[in-house]
Amino acid sequence: MxxxxxxxxxxxxxxxxxxxxxxxxxxxxxxxxxxxxxxxxSTTTPASGSITAIKFYAKTADGTRIEIAPDELGVRRAEVLGRAAELRKDPGILRDLALHYQARPGAPRLASLSLVFGVYELGDARPVAYSEHTEAKWRAR
Missing domain, CATH: 1.20.5 (Single alpha-helices involved in coiled-coils or other helix-helix interfaces)
Structure with a gap:
């Protein structure tokens, strides 16, 4: 009691x-x-809005273009969105992500790594257009 x-x-x-x-x-x-x-x-995307997808594209040392998932680089989608301005300002940060990726067993050496935003435009809640634009790019020296 x-x-x-x-x-x-x-x-x-x-x-x-x-x-x-x-x-x-x-x-x-x-x-x-x-x-x-x-x-x-607690938010929704308007039926005629847009959805942004995060993509990382890399060129390997032999010139092959590959898409790399954010988790393979050691980051989450929300982290990338939250630090997008910083990545635009200092693309050298992508170098650290590339090094993290290359440390994986069997991973190829990267000559470049690009952060790309893919934008899906919606009309009546269906995709009607898609575009990509590069936000940041790092090149190995």
Missing amino acids: LTDSARRIRLVATGVILVALFATAAWGQDDHFPFAPFRMY
Whole structure:
């Protein structure tokens, strides 16, 4: 059985947590998680909007063009999107990703690595057009 002071402490703690939950639900950002809504899962793409796909293309030392999945480079899609401006500013960061990839057993040596955004344009919730543009490119010297 709880003492009166222990009961008061629990009530105050519960009140503080509830206030934090309600306040951050209304005004919180993703950084306030777990109290704030995690907006990554609470948004939708308009039926006539666009969807951006992250792609990495590389040229091997023998000139073959290959597509490399982000996880093979040691990054996640969200990390790439979050650091896109930094990658545009300093494409040399792609060198580190290339080195990570080349450390994999059997991986070819890379002569270049490009970060490409593929954009799917939607019309009535169906893809109607596709385009790609290179955001950053690194070349081995």
